[in-house]
Amino acid sequence: MIAAAWWLTSPQTVGTGDLPDHTPDPEAGERFFWAGGCASCHASPVDGKRAKGDDKLLLGGGLELETDYGIFRVPNISPHPDDGIGDWSVVEFVNAMQRGVSPDGRHYYPSFPYTSYARMPVVDVIDLKAFLDTLPPVEGRIAPHDLGLPWSLRRGVGAWKRRYLDTAPLTLPASPTLVDRGRLLVEGAGHCGECHTPRDRFGGLQREHWLAGAPNPEGKGRVPNITPGGKNISQWSAADIAYYLESGFTPEFDTAGGSMVAVQENMAKLSDQDRDAIAAYLKALPARD
Amino acid sequence: MSNLISRSLVATIALVFTSPLFAGDDPVHERHELMEGVGDAAKPIGQILKGERDFDAAVVMTSLRTFDEASAQFGELFPPGSEGGEAAPAIWEDRAGFEEALAAWADAVDAAIAANPQTLEETKPVAGDVFKTCKGCHDNYRIEDE
DSSP states (O other): OHHHHHHHTOOOOOOGGGSOOOOOOHHHHHHHHHHTTHHHHHSOOBTTBOOOGGGGGOOOOOOEEEETTEEEEOOOOSSOTTTSSTTOOHHHHHHHHHHOBOTTSOBOOTTSOHHHHTTSOHHHHHHHHHHHTTSOOOOOOOOOOEEOTTTTOGGGHHHHHHHHOOOSOSSSOOOSSHHHHHHIIIIIITOTHHHHSOBOTTSOBOGGGTTSOEEOTTSSSEEOOOSSSSSSSTTOOHHHHHHHHHHSBOTTSOBOOTTHHHHHHHHTTSOHHHHHHHHHHHHHSOOOO | OHHHHHHHHHHHHHHHHHSGGGGSSOHHHHHHHHHHHHHHHHHHHHHHHHTSSOOOHHHHHHHHHHHHHHHHHHGGGOOTTOOOTTBOTHHHHSHHHHHHHHHHHHHHHHHHHHHOOOSHHHHHHHHHHHHHHHHHHHHHHBOOOO
């Protein structure tokens, strides 16, 4: 029984031999830095406020996420060799991003959205690391999370992962189209579903309600339904969605609000083609109320 | 007894004069309506910038004039005690910052009107500067209304 539980919760990792032969490209990696929203959590707050401009490239961590499970403290992922992740190997980075396992073999909590990053092509993750390596090292280690029982028992995350972590496409089949480019960004790096999809009582995403809107994890209200169903953006054209991601303006010329302000600023750094791809994917989704 | 009456009369008058109602019938409603009008005026400019509507200098100028009038009145619609709606508490906690953000909007609108854009290419930069100030103020001083 204990052996079974130990096996069930054991960290699953990839080895160096599993990695594709790929020359890291930091310029390509910058695309995933913005699509992935790394800075929105890992950029050190400035005077207690969200970092802006070039301060978004200083990934010293320190933001505190107050949740029902306790306080998650966002770690330093700058390339500092001691305080950040500067001495990580490529395979260690891939295991963190796509298997939720640290270099010392412990589970990360899914507040770090590796369940989405697991859907990125591995070569994109390798390029992302190459980009992160070009950023300034930041000193300072962040204190550990402060969680209540049973959540503080980190090993339990292993069982959770068996149910909620996989790498297969979520909705539409893989295909060489603009929609598929969008699928990779939305289901993978962009981790849109982490907020726009409701969760079950174990905190896993309810895939049958993929992107159909969810309670706001940070307070009152709801995160909008971004499928072609519902009342939030069903009337928006693909061009409207792409323009919103670029400019922050809705078709009614209202501006983005709440957490979406930071997300939109990240999406504004992508190419027109990427924003068009995201819009095409969202329009291709099955409509859900 | 008469002392009590006169005291409550003074208190009532003081209340009337300091209450948000004195600044208008309902500032939460008024500022909402004014901002709806601003949104309606922004839409045609936005559609022109997005290429969904043919450029028309008169349409652009009409919208800019709507912004101009609204920006002159908007700051007065947040008297003390009128918290609520989509107004963030930061408006009252950081009045100077809010006034500065409003002034940035008014300045960008003034500059756009002065530029009197006659082509799409002339409109893009000045309208872009105006739209940036919308976002700049909303990011800090507006909250999501539910």
